[in-house]
Amino acid sequence: MKSTKSDNLEVKKETKASEVEEKAVHMAADSSPEGENNTDGKEHKKEKKKKYTVEELLNQEGRMELYDEYGRKKKIKVKVKTGKLKKREARIGYIFTAPYMIGVLVFLLYSVIMSVVYTFYNVYYHASGDKIMDFRGFYYYQRVFEKETDLLINLGSLSIKLLMAVPLIVVFSLLMAMLLNMKIRGKGIFRTIYFLPVIIVSGPVMTQITSETSSIQAVDLTTIQNVLLSVLPTWLAEGVTFIFSNILLLLWYSGVQILIFLAALQKIDTSLYEAAKIDGGSGWECFWKITLPTIKPMLLLNALYTVVFLSQDTLISPIISRISEVMQNNNEGYGYTSTFALLYSAIILVFVGVVALAFKPRKDLYEKQIRRTKKLEKKTRKNLAKHQKQLIKNEIKLQKAVEKEKKMIAAGKDLKGGNFDE
Amino acid sequence: MSKPEKEKKVKTKKEKRKKEKTPFTKEKFRKIMFGTKDDMGLLKKIAVYVILICVGFMFLSPVVKVFSTSLMSLSDLLDSAINWIPSSLNWDNYKNAAIAMDYGKAIKDSLIISLIPTIINVVVCSVIGYGFARYNFKLKGVLFAFVILSFVLPQQLILTPQYELYARLGLTGSILPFIIPTLFGQGINASIFILIAWSFFKQIPGALMEAAQIDGAGHAKQFFKIAIPSSIGALVVIFLFSFVWYWNEDYLTSLYLYNSTSQASYQFTPVVNQLGIFNSVFDQASSSAGSDVTTSYANTGMRMAATILAIAPLLLIYFILQKQFVESVDRAGITGE
Secondary structure, eight states, rough: OHHHHHHHHHHHHHHHHHHHHHHHHHHHHHTTTTTTTTHHHHHHHHHHHEEEEHHHHHSOOGGGBBOOTTTOOOOOOOOOOOOHHHHHHHHHHHHHHHHHHHHIIIIHHHHHHHHHHHHTTTEEEOOOOOOEEOOOOOOOHHHHHHHHHTTTHHHHHHHHHHHHHHHHHHHHHHHHHHHEEESSTTHHHHHHTTTTTHTTTSSHHHHHHHHHHTTTTTSSSHHHHHHHHHHSSSHHHHHHHHHHHTTHHHHHHHHHHHHHHHHHHHSHHHHHHHHHHTTTTOOOHHHHIHHHTTTTTHHHHHHHHHHHHHHHHHHTTTTHHHHHHHHHHHOOOOOHHHHHHHHHHHHHHHHHHHHHHHHOOOOOOHHHHHHHHHHHHHHHHHHHHHHHHHHHHHHHHHHHHHHHHHHHHHHHHTTOOOOOOO | OOOOHHHHHHHHHHHEEEEEESSSOHHHHHHHHHHHEEEEEHHHHHHHHHHHHHHHHHHHHHHHHHHHTTTTTTHHHOOOOOOOOOOOOOOHHHHHHHHHHHHHHHHHHHHHHHHHHHHHHHHHHHHHHHHHOOOOTHHHHHHHHHHHHHHHHHHHHHHHHHHHHHHHTTTSSSSSSHHHHHHHHOTHHHHHHHHHHHHHHTTOOOHHHHHHHHHTTTTHIIIIIHHHHTTHHHHHHHHHHHHHHHHOOOOOIIIIIIIOGGGGOOOOOOHHHHHHHHHHHHHHHHHHHHHHHHHHHHHHHHHHHHHHHHHHHHHHHHHHHHHHHHHHHHHHOOOOO
């Protein structure tokens, strides 16, 4: 079905010009009797967009009406009235999710909007408890950059850290998940150990543990750090040396990612691998052709989670602790804090967007081909319509001219100097 | 044919079979070492185990190190020969740390602060997740987009207005700022829990629900009698993660519980915050002591004891729920489709 369609299209492409003209002429001949009035064309369009209900479709006598002039199927939108059961189910769905709706409105949307509003105001409380808001414009945006002098350096080093840490964590956790997914003895014990970081890593306890275990380092990195610091700009060198000296810490952060990958790996149908093996596929090929494509969405999820998690972590991003500090003893008022937080959030969202784009599952070749053929079809149809319009216009012009001629003849005027083109 | 001949033939056959079985050729060696298509080879197996054990050690070693340090006495800490195993078990560190942290009260506060929102989280997130998974309605797409947005959105953005809101309502200093948002699916990382619950409930075949419906089960009954029992794993995962994240939350607790104007309203001091206070006190002490090595080393042992104390309940719960947790990962519901 599909191939014939595309073949047709290719043929069309080759003989496009001639065929289009042919059809257009044909079309014009068809529509010329109706085309006397300009409004007819519009009516034609309206008819195309009409929505049919199921009954109407069933009662239609000739099924040919579902095809347009070129024998193509018409796009018909079938409007189905929602049944009672469906309606009731939808209502129950609203009831189940009602708490979340309220939560979104009251906590999420309200907070985000207020946070954005606060950035333009000086918000403080009067002694009597009244809230006072002075409009300050973009004052606080300026102020943040004035006051937080190392903001840009920190952001630069943060981006370097993310750039290096996200692929590291994602690849490492994928490897570990694949090892854990093998047929091995003591699976349970290994998993218990591997998910242990999930329990500990989120807390301030982590700071303690890293401070204690920083002494266990495989290589002494101070010389490398010094070299890097002397060669590279501070923000770059800071990020790079941080990654090198905290590889253990970063691997510790991959507990949740291992979990997600493991769950995804267990979902892959084993018969796929069997089929591949029968066809002579090696393990390496199986990984690239089966495992990786299947867990691609999880790659995106993990990368996003890693970015979000790392950007919220005080050990990775010093800005977070600075924001917390500002929030707790704010001499500058709420305006300053929310501006700071908003700027940081905007930057994090940019990071998230970049990662989402980088890990976005791409459409495969087949879908691409379909899209291309659809585009081509649309284009040819557009050209056809253009031609038709032009032809109809010409027809109308001609008609008018003829009428004018007739009128003039009726009026008895001489036509010798006429410049109508025939 | 005579009898002995037959016997001979049988014997030779047997011998042949034996010979076929035993020869240890190069091929067989290769098979054992490198494996066939269905079976891992010995070398590969060894490699896998070595990697797993090494990384496992990497994950375990900091905890073990902290634990062993917490048991060291002052002389052990000062002795550079002793690195991992203390010469004698010194439980004094734990005693002192527990007294310094007011451990009994802190544990009680921590349990209140993390257990109540966790239970609410399990209930609310499973209900919301079920609503998303089972029913179709017009606003579903929009709401789901909000779930994902709140997963991505940095907390700091919404913290200021929320803090202000709670402060104005006079809720700071109590546990209410943790309970109220949780009731509406807006607790700490609640969007992740909703996603987990959603992916579990989506796996329940629709035919099962329809059958129940035909047999006369209402929507509530379907939820409680079919959906919940078949997704215990999800509830365990949500419980564990939620408990851990509430337990480890030190910033929000310090913001909502302490930052009220009256100093007397320090009703709750969770363990993690106690640990922070404990550490800052010891930092001050060691900085004031200056170059005196012994005091700072004495701190280390106690510090690690306090750290272990702070995460001990988490470890306990993890090892209790570990089986269900790992199994629920095995059932592979956590990620959805």
